[in-house]
Each structure stands twice: as structure tokens, then as C-alpha cells.
Amino acid sequence: MIRGIYTSASGMILNQKLMDITANNVANVSTTGFKRDVAQVESFRNMLVYRIYDKVSSPDNAIGYMSLGSDVSRIVSDFSQGLYIKTDEPLNLAIRGNGFFTVEMPNNQGTQQILYTRNGAFTLNSRGELVTLDGFYVLGQNGRIVLQSGGQVRIDEQGNVYQNGRLVDRLRVVDFQDKQLLRKVGNNLFEADALSQPIPFSGKIIQGYLEGSNVNSVQEMVNMISVLRAYEANQKAFTIQDETLQKAVNEIARK
Incomplete structure (x- = not known):
């Protein structure tokens, strides 16, 4: 559950950075000779997850690999020709x-x-x-x-x-x-x-x-909407896991 919170939080941070990059592109749509920025996203190193205290699991108790989210690895410029x-x-x-x-x-x-x-x-x-x-x-x-x-x-x-x-x-x-x-x-x-x-x-x-700038304002607005929806999805997942964890601590642990 804590891993899920970390994953959701990293997704929110990632989408916040993507929103900043997209907003900067939109702000420079009329800047002469401006070249739009593009973010390269990279996932964190996968971790091998094991079962504990489970007699029915595989001999090494391995479940599989799990990623803890992603982040912007670098920001590159798109040098395509402007109008x-x-x-x-x-x-x-x-x-x-x-x-x-x-x-x-x-x-x-x-x-x-x-x-x-x-x-x-x-x-x-x-x-x-x-x-x-x-x-x-x-x-x-x-x-x-x-x-x-x-x-x-x-x-x-x-x-x-x-x-x-x-x-x-x-x-x-x-x-x-x-x-x-x-x-x-x-x-x-x-x-x-x-x-x-x-x-x-x-x-x-x-x-x-x-x-002129090589920023396509329509495409950037579409990207902005996609990033906003992804941020809201991660935020909702974070809230659900936080509420579940709170219920586990305050209600189940008392019994």
C-alpha cells in the first residue's frame, strides 16, 4: 500500500513537471525562433517483490517486478522548422x-x-x-x-x-x-x-x-488536458490509498 502511495505521488510530481514544460511552450507560441521543449520520461528501476509468511507461494517467494513510478529524465528541444x-x-x-x-x-x-x-x-x-x-x-x-x-x-x-x-x-x-x-x-x-x-x-x-515558433498551440493544449487528467487520476489513487491505510490503522488494528 505504501508502494502505491509512492507511485501515485511520483506520478503527480511527473505530471506537474510536464505541465510546466507545456505551459512554457504555450507562453512562447509567438516568440520568434523559439523551439519547443519535449520531456523524456523514464521509469524508476523495477524492484523484485517477495511474499512473506506465505506457505503456498513459490519456493523463493517471488511475486514479480514492480515499478515505483516515473520521472522526467531530461528535457530536449525540438529543432524542427517554424513558419x-x-x-x-x-x-x-x-x-x-x-x-x-x-x-x-x-x-x-x-x-x-x-x-x-x-x-x-x-x-x-x-x-x-x-x-x-x-x-x-x-x-x-x-x-x-x-x-x-x-x-x-x-x-x-x-x-x-x-x-x-x-x-x-x-x-x-x-x-x-x-x-x-x-x-x-x-x-x-x-x-x-x-x-x-x-x-x-x-x-x-x-x-x-x-x-516563427515551432509550437503548435492546438497540440500543446491537447497535451495540457492529457497531463491534467493524468494528474487527477494519480491524485485520486493517492487519496483512495491514503483513506484505505487510515481505515486499516484506525479500525482494523483496534480489533
Whole structure:
């Protein structure tokens, strides 16, 4: 009976985590370049259950294996392509295919940190440097990209940045062999660890477009309903076992 309470409790905790992940996806349904999160669920190690004080059981008194519930083992990102949003803004860029824009952000130690994003909503700061809407520097092959104010900007499919017909730089767009090694940090940014293997970019850059979120709001709402029902089922099972245990202690044990 206690095992059943543990199992029901773990199911409630699991579904609470799933609800948090789903709610975060729904909250970012309109976030440019957002990649939805998916939880990988893993059951606890099965335990071999034995009978005690039972003369009719098998020689070793073994009943079978029992699991004590499950939990979220890891959260991974779904890197499938989002829908394209046409803006006609020359500094709005979208990536067709796999790949990430490279940005530079100051960290807590006062140094610059290299991060990656699919959000191509860029602008210019007061110094004419190409930056994200959060003010992080967009990097090219030669470092930070600096443009003149008012000049005509054209960016081709390979990421070459031209202003008034002159080549300024080429966007540093990279891809990774295993994208699941990337970790979400900050506002729609990814961090690559030491095991991440960069590979050449094979996609295309589309100027005047943004990539929308790949969250399907209808599917996420269906997931939310399923998680809520599973939580309620575990809660009901927990309550029934708790009431049964209470009755066993307060009524049966007195006789």
C-alpha cells in the first residue's frame, strides 16, 4: 500500500513537471525562433517483490517486478522548422534548414560569451553594430558587423552582407552534429558545450523574413488536458490509498 502511495505521488510530481514544460511552450507560441521543449520520461528501476509468511507461494517467494513510478529524465528541444513570417525589413533574417546565428553576450565575469540563436530579428545600435533586440552583438567571419546608418543593406542566401554594393562581412552561421548537446540559456539563446561538434552550414539565409515558433498551440493544449487528467487520476489513487491505510490503522488494528 505504501508502494502505491509512492507511485501515485511520483506520478503527480511527473505530471506537474510536464505541465510546466507545456505551459512554457504555450507562453512562447509567438516568440520568434523559439523551439519547443519535449520531456523524456523514464521509469524508476523495477524492484523484485517477495511474499512473506506465505506457505503456498513459490519456493523463493517471488511475486514479480514492480515499478515505483516515473520521472522526467531530461528535457530536449525540438529543432524542427517554424513558419516564415514576412516583414520586408532588411535586418530581419530567417534560416532555411539547419543552423544558428552566432551572437556575443557579456557574462557575469565581464568577458564575452559566444551563444547561438534562431531569432533573426536584428537591428543597429548607436555605433552602427549589428545586434539582437537584447543588444547582443551579431558576429560575422571577421567579428562584429558594423554598418553605416542609412545605407542600403542586402544579405544573400550564403549570409554575405552587402551595403551599397560593397561586401562588409559574412554572417557566422554554424550548425552542430548533435543539437541535443545545446543548452537553452537566457532569452531564446543556446549554449554549446565542449562536446558539441560544429559542422558547415548547408542552409540558406532569407532576408526580410523571420522564423516563427515551432509550437503548435492546438497540440500543446491537447497535451495540457492529457497531463491534467493524468494528474487527477494519480491524485485520486493517492487519496483512495491514503483513506484505505487510515481505515486499516484506525479500525482494523483496534480489533
